[in-house]
Amino acid sequence: MTVKESSAEIEQQATLWAARFDATSLSAADRKELDAWLAGDSRRMGAWAMARAALARVELAQTDRQAPYAVTSEGGRSRRQLLWGLGAAVAASAIAAVGLHIADQGLHYQTAKGEMLRVALPDGSVVNLNTASRIEVRFTAHTRTVILTRGEALFDVAKNKAIPFVVEAGDTRVRAVGTAFTVRRQENRAVGVIVREGVVEVSQKRAVTPPVRLVENMRAAVDSAASMPIETYRISPDAIAQELYWREGKIAFRDTTLAQAAAEFARYNEEKIVIADPAIAQETITGLFVANDPHGFAKAAAESLGLATRTEGDRIILRPI
Structure with missing residues (x-):
């Protein structure tokens, strides 16, 4: 046999x-x-x-x-x-730098289907937006907040212990100081978070449970229901590299x-x-x-x-x- x-x-x-x-x-x-x-x-x-x-x-x-x-x-x-x-x-046409908008509440960046965008933020952080994605950047003297309204983004965060870097995706909140991680938000699916390096805290706005700590080579799936626990997994560096091929x-x-x-x-x-x-x-x-x-x-x-x-x-x- x-x-x-x-x-x-x-x-x-x-x-x-x-x-x-x-x-x-x-x-x-x-x-x-x-x-x-x-x-x-x-x-x-x-x-x-x-x-x-x-x-x-x-x-x-x-x-x-x-x-x-x-x-x-x-x-x-x-x-x-x-x-x-x-x-x-x-x-070259597959990767386009598109979608910068300025509104009263801050900067907006977005990509259409099939487009990718690399953005340098005012604090020195860098964001890579995947296909059909949109973020709102709301920085003040005391806060660094990015709202992912749709799609997927990789964040390479500039270190600043005094001002944590926060990404919001619906009810999901990801807090970091200096690290690299992705957040993926798709309709009717759990929000996905992958940590490439450093440490982040993942929480839900309406949940009473404490934040979940993710370290390098970990991922989390956050259900939209506040009653559902945040699921975490180990992930290999090769698997992370596979997840990030979209940047190319x-x-x-x-x-x-x-x-x-x-x-x-x-x-x-x-x-x-x-x-x-x-x-x-x-x-x-x-x-x-x-x-x-x-x-x-x-x-x-x-x-x-x-x-x-x-x-x-x-x-x-x-x-x-």
Whole structure:
């Protein structure tokens, strides 16, 4: 009986292949072996793309470069390139600095669907806004408050122990001094908080329970109902990096169902990915994709999972062959 590899085993092997690929030029035999390994399980190609991306981040950090990293191969496009998202190079038009408004109560910044924005605040803090997001900045001599009215934002907070930095998302309140964290607010969903570094306190305005303390590599889900406890979890640095690929105009999936992937792409695009058969909605995909290229994702998913695609107006339909 053949034992199916776990995702962890596949990711470990993909990491070894990626390191080997970057360290030296592969021989024809090595390339053949790699191609055979990739073809052996649809999950392997996605894990390979993720491992290559992780190495790219390390190289960029070491050389202090900001250029996007692309995977290439000889002889034209391959299945690996499809899963990588055709190189995952982000078009300059996909990231736009838009949406600055000034009102009596302070500064407003917002992004449209598919746009991202990086903002320097008056105190030296930096905010990265994800797709379809909006914040209100209300600073005084004694307060630093940002209201996230919709969407998602990453906050890199300038340290000032005398004036805590507060983010409000509905009834959720996140308090920090100097740290880096994300807050995600979507309609009819719990508010999500992820701490990349430092410490924050998460609370609910109407709740009588004390704030929950989150440290580095933790996340919280805050339900809109004040009676519900704040749920906290540990999260790995790699998982946080995956969550933050949107800053580069990319989406990372790891064993993500097609239904969840389609919903995530809908955050960035007017075109919708439609799963025609409920039987395939729970099929999983792993890989790194360009956020504003739902067609590229659909083609990669179809090739990886043995499906077919069809376009009807603004709908990209994934269906069994």
